[in-house]
Amino acid sequence: MNSSAKTSYHHTNLRQALLDQAFAVVAERGLEGLSVRELARTVGVSTAAPFRHFKNRQALIVAMAELAAASLRTSFVQALKDCAPLPPLERFAALGRAYVQWAAAEPVYFRVMNDQAAMDEVPEMFQDHLVTLSLMGELLLPIYGNDPKRLALALVGARALVY
Numbered sequence: 001m002n003s004s005a006k007t008s009y010h011h012t013n014l015r016q017a018l019l020d021q022a023f024a025v026v027a028e029r030g031l032e033g034l035s036v037r038e039l040a041r042t043v044g045v046s047t048a049a050p051f052r053h054f055k056n057r058q059a060l061i062v063a064m065a066e067l068a069a070a071s072l073r074t075s076f077v078q079a080l081k082d083c084a085p086l087p088p089l090e091r092f093a094a095l096g097r098a099y100v101q102w103a104a105a106e107p108v109y110f111r112v113m114n115d116q117a118a119m120d121e122v123p124e125m126f127q128d129h130l131v132t133l134s135l136m137g138e139l140l141l142p143i144y145g146n147d148p149k150r151l152a153l154a155l156v157g158a159r160a161l162v163y
Helices: 011-029 036-043 057-082 088-105 107-113 116-121 124-144 148-162
Strands: none
Touching (some): 011 036, 011 057, 011 107, 057 088, 057 116, 057 124, 088 107, 088 148, 124 148
16 A cells, blocks of 8 residues: 555544554554654544544554554464364474464564564553463473473574574
């Protein structure tokens, strides 16, 4: 979607129109190029209108991260469902594959969820990562037990391998 093109909307879906346009901007310029006022102009509303849905830029980024995280969780849940009878390490590997497939299929969501500056600016985004880490951690508990250092090292190592 061209971010300079006006997006039509009806007053009942302005929030969604703003989110759609925000993702288009991120695809084109990254989160650093995201401006709530510019979104308003692009969507064709007053510069104050978006603030009825998002109290500030951070709230908009949180909403974007929540959508991205929900998409990733759906991918993970499906991957776990598909490989349910397999041993924990094979299920863990399936999550790694699901993550790579999700990132390839949803590059803008991936970009939003992994923008370090945004995570520094919007601490709530880290919560999205904790949800996915907990799904992974549950699979490693039978292997590493309750040793938090070994479990954390395994999770960090696995994430590094996926990247």
